[in-house]
Amino acid sequence: MVSTADAVVVGGGTVGAWCAYFLRADGLARVVLLEKDTLGQGASSRAAGIVRTQGGTPWAVRLGEWSRQFYLRQADELGIDSGFTPHGYVLPCFTDADLAAARERMAMQQGLGIDVRWLSPEETDELNPALAPGLTLGATYCPDDGYLHPPRNVIAYSVALATTGVQVRERTRFTGLITADDGAVTGVTTSAGPISAPLVVLTGGPELAEVGRLAGVRVPAGAVLHQVAVTEPHPDLAPARLPMLFDVAAGLYWRPEEGGMLFGMSNPDEPPGEARRVDEPYLARMRERLAELVPVTAGLGLRRTWAATIDYTPDHLPIIGPAMINGQDRKGAVVASAGGHGMMWGPAVARAAADVALTGSSPVVDVSQIGLGRFDEAGRSALATDPIALPFPQDAATPA
Ligand SMILES: Cc1cc2nc3c(=O)[nH]c(=O)nc-3n(C[C@H](O)[C@H](O)[C@H](O)COP(=O)(O)OP(=O)(O)OC[C@H]3O[C@@H](n4cnc5c(N)ncnc54)[C@H](O)[C@@H]3O)c2cc1C
Numbered sequence: 001m002v003s004t005a006d007a008v009v010v011g012g013g014t015v016g017a018w019c020a021y022f023l024r025a026d027g028l029a030r031v032v033l034l035e036k037d038t039l040g041q042g043a044s045s046r047a048a049g050i051v052r053t054q055g056g057t058p059w060a061v062r063l064g065e066w067s068r069q070f071y072l073r074q075a076d077e078l079g080i081d082s083g084f085t086p087h088g089y090v091l092p093c094f095t096d097a098d099l100a101a102a103r104e105r106m107a108m109q110q111g112l113g114i115d116v117r118w119l120s121p122e123e124t125d126e127l128n129p130a131l132a133p134g135l136t137l138g139a140t141y142c143p144d145d146g147y148l149h150p151p152r153n154v155i156a157y158s159v160a161l162a163t164t165g166v167q168v169r170e171r172t173r174f175t176g177l178i179t180a181d182d183g184a185v186t187g188v189t190t191s192a193g194p195i196s197a198p199l200v201v202l203t204g205g206p207e208l209a210e211v212g213r214l215a216g217v218r219v220p221a222g223a224v225l226h227q228v229a230v231t232e233p234h235p236d237l238a239p240a241r242l243p244m245l246f247d248v249a250a251g252l253y254w255r256p257e258e259g260g261m262l263f264g265m266s267n268p269d270e271p272p273g274e275a276r277r278v279d280e281p282y283l284a285r286m287r288e289r290l291a292e293l294v295p296v297t298a299g300l301g302l303r304r305t306w307a308a309t310i311d312y313t314p315d316h317l318p319i320i321g322p323a324m325i326n327g328q329d330r331k332g333a334v335v336a337s338a339g340g341h342g343m344m345w346g347p348a349v350a351r352a353a354a355d356v357a358l359t360g361s362s363p364v365v366d367v368s369q370i371g372l373g374r375f376d377e378a379g380r381s382a383l384a385t386d387p388i389a390l391p392f393p394q395d396a397a398t399p400a
Helices: 014-025 058-078 096-111 121-127 150-164 205-215 280-293 295-299 342-359
Strands: 007-010 031-034 089-092 117-119 139-142 167-169 174-179 185-190 200-202 222-231 244-247 252-257 260-265 302-312 319-325 328-337
Touching (some): 014 342, 280 295
Parallel strands (some): 089 244
Antiparallel strands (some): 117 139
C-alpha cells in the first residue's frame, strides 16, 4: 500500500473511476482509487444504460451532452469504449400540461445545441410501430440519445485505470479523512492503513451518505430500489422498430435489448433503503402500463429481472462541489454524485469533480450552485427539482 499520493478517489463506480482516470490523465503522478469491494460492484454494473441529453435543467443537458461526446471518442482515446449506441429517445406527451412543459424544455435544450425535435402525434406513431397508435399528443425526440452496456463501461474504465497507471486498491475501505489544524485535508485513513494526499474525491453512489458520514460531511444522498426487466425476443421489438421511450409520469422507460425490450421502473411510493428483492406486484402493475403502450409485450415472457439499489438526490440533480463541514468548505475534499443518472452524466460529473479538485471550478458545467451548499440542515434543496427523472423519494437520509 502506498502511503503518499497526489490524490485519493473513494469509490470504484463510474463516477469515482472516471474521476481517477481524469486526474491521472491531467498529469497527477500518483492517483489512488479506493474500492471497498471490487470495481463496478455498486450501481454502475447494474444500470440500464440509458444515456439521455434531454434533461430537464441546463445542468442535466450539459452533463448528458459532455458524457455522450466522451462515450463517442472513447475508442480513439482509450482503445476501448463503453458500448454506447446512439439510438434515439422519445419523450411522449399524454396531457396538455405535458405539451406545454415539453415545448419549453425543448427550447432550452435546443438553445444548448441539442438536436431535439418535436414529433406530431402521427410522426410519433410512425417512428414507434410497436406503440399503440393514437395515444400521444406528440413527443420530443433526440436521435443522438442512446444507451451503453453498463458491464462494458466497467471494463472500459478498468482498462483506462490500468493503462494510465492509476493505483487501484480493491477490497480497501475508506474509513475517514485526515486533516490539519486548519481543517485542510492531508490524507485518508483506510482499512489497509493511512495515505497522505492533499486532494480527496468522495463518491459512493447509493452509499455516498455513509462515505460522507465517515468523512464527517453531511451528504443528503439517498438509496432506493430500482428494478429492470428484459422481455423475450419478438420481431415487433426489433431495434429498428423500437426507439427508446420514457413515460415520465409512470416512471417507466425502455430500450431494445437482445431482440426484446429492456424496461426499467421506479415506484414513487418506495421507501428509501437498500434494494433486497424484485417487487413482483409493482412489476405486474408496470407490465399493465407497458401493455397499454406496447401491446405486444402483454404476451411475452421475461428472460431476466433484477432489483438493485439506485442513488438519488432530493432534487434529482448532481452534487459536485467541496466537502463542507458546518457550512465551511473542507479544503482539499470534493464530493461527487450523479444523483441516479450515472450512465448519462457519470463521466461529466467525474470530469467536473476532478476540475473542482484541481482548480475550484469546471468548464464542463457551472458548479457554483450544485454543491452541498444548496441543502439545508434537513437535506432540502434550494433548487427546483429536475422534472425529467424517475420518481425518486424527495428526501434522503441525512446522517449527522
Ligand atoms: C437498476 C439500475 C438502473 C439504472 N439505470 C440507469 C440508466 O439507465 N441511466 C443512468 O444514467 N443511470 C442509471 N442508473 C444509475 C447509475 O447506475 C448510478 O447513478 C451510477 O452507477 C452511480 O455511480 P457511482 O460511481 O456514483 O456509484 P457506484 O457505481 O455505486 O459506485 C460506488 C462505489 O463506492 C464503493 N464504496 C462505498 N463505500 C466505500 C468506502 N467506504 N470505501 C471504498 N469504497 C466504497 C462501492 O462499493 C461502490 O463500488 C441505474 C441504477 C440502477 C441500480
